[in-house]
Amino acid sequence: MVKCPKCGNTVDKNDKRCSSCGESLSKSKNSSNKIIAVIAIVAVIAIVAVLASGMFSSDNSTTDVEAQSETVDPISGDDDTTSEPTEYWASAKAEKFHLPTCEWAEKISEDNKIIYQSREDAIADGKVPCGACNP
Incomplete structure (x- = not known):
């Protein structure tokens, strides 16, 4: 049993909505989208850092x-x-x-x-x- 975050009514943990107020009890899709966005940004920054370090450390030029x-x-x-x-x-x-x-x-x-x-x-x-x- 869990409590509804909106009205505090006790509901079964398998229910998708509160029987009293109708509030959705499933995890918010918005928060999972934010986590995916943060992971994507970190991955892009890491890739750019690896590529940039390869560009500056190449020893192809002659003095x-x-x-x-x-x-x-x-x-x-x-x-x-x-x-x-x-x-x-x-x-x-x-x-x-x-x-x-x-x-x-x-x-x-x-x-x-x-x-x-x-x-x-x-x-x-x-x-x-x-x-x-x-x-």
Whole structure:
């Protein structure tokens, strides 16, 4: 036995309507529709999050340094992918050294520019590799 939510009359739990006032005793369809809507919204948000994380974590792009190292010399036809850079630039006033094509190397004034012929020479002089161009 259950009570009618509207009039409080005691009715059988299998009845669909209250015998006194006629109130529906079945669970509201409206509340189940709300639950389904919330579940659908959460599912859509989860799918969008998964797709967005896949877009931003893909490693299909190459950096400028990688693109530069994968070029072919148009005169000799040599593939530059195996050759190392011939120069590394550093500023006399900073601790980092760079590839000549690095945006930070281009900002070094001619008065302060130090040119190293090898990576080892720059490191031996106390310089550390740039985080942007990673020489």
